Amino acid sequence: MPRLRPLSKPLAAATTLALTLVGGCGYLSPGNPMASNNEFNYPSTATMPQTVVLRDLRTDQVLYTWEIPVDQKLHVRFHEGKGDPGSATPDQCVWLFYPITRWNPPLEDRHTFNVPPASACRLDLFTRPSPELPADMKPAEIPQPPADLPPIK
Numbered sequence: 001m002p003r004l005r006p007l008s009k010p011l012a013a014a015t016t017l018a019l020t021l022v023g024g025c026g027y028l029s030p031g032n033p034m035a036s037n038n039e040f041n042y043p044s045t046a047t048m049p050q051t052v053v054l055r056d057l058r059t060d061q062v063l064y065t066w067e068i069p070v071d072q073k074l075h076v077r078f079h080e081g082k083g084d085p086g087s088a089t090p091d092q093c094v095w096l097f098y099p100i101t102r103w104n105p106p107l108e109d110r111h112t113f114n115v116p117p118a119s120a121c122r123l124d125l126f127t128r129p130s131p132e133l134p135a136d137m138k139p140a141e142i143p144q145p146p147a148d149l150p151p152i153k
Contacts, residue, residue: 037077038077038078038079038080038118039075039076039077039078040075040076040077040123041073041074041075041076042066042068042073042074042076042125043068043072043073043100044068044069044070044071044072044073044074044100045070045071045100046070046071046130046131046132046133046134047130047131048127048130049068049070049127049128049129049130049132050068050074050125050126050127050128051065051066051067051068051125051126051127051128052065052066052068052074052076052123052124052125052126053065053066053123053124053126054076054093054115054121054122054123054124055121055122055123055124056116056120056121057116057120057121057122058116058120063115063116063121064093064113066095066097067128068097069097069134069135070132070133070134070135071099071100071101071134072097072098072099072100073097073098073099073100073102073105074095074096074097075095075096075097075098075105076093076094076095076123077093077094077095078091078092078093078094078115078118078121079091079092079093079094080117080118083114083115084114087114088116089114089115089116090114090116090117091114091115091116091117091118091121092112092113092114092115093112093113093114093115094110094111094112095110095111095112096109096110096111097109
């Protein structure tokens with residue numbers, strides 16, 4: 001009977017290559033993207049509109065508040081040491097809103113500001129009352145009759 005050559009090495013190499021290619025995608029799921037990049041995503045939907053607050057733990061001061069529009073995501077990323085060196089805000093925060101249907105944040109429209117170090121910051125997440133309609137689905141203003149109309153008899 002002919003002896004079959006084991007396929008373990010080629011199969012393992014092919015599996016490793018496939019997992020590397022698939023795992024290399026930059027999909028950013030809600031919350032932490034499962035990597036140590038100090039970046040976070042917060043989607044806001046009609047049934048779960050989100051508000052995110054960045055708080056300085058040393059003073060309990062609110063540094064920034066994001067009211068995330070419905071059908072948008074907030075992408076927040078912190079860069080260590082890119083703020084004001086030697087000050088109370090040595091790190092930098094980069095943030096932007098982008099459509100909830102998009103996988104990755106765009107490169108344009110990013111906003112930055114300096115923040116305290118990571119050990120002194122906290123992101124708090126709040127859910128606003130729902131349902132909340134997106135801006136393009138809100139009803140138009142109902143026209144009111146002029147005030148000088150004669151009464152109906």
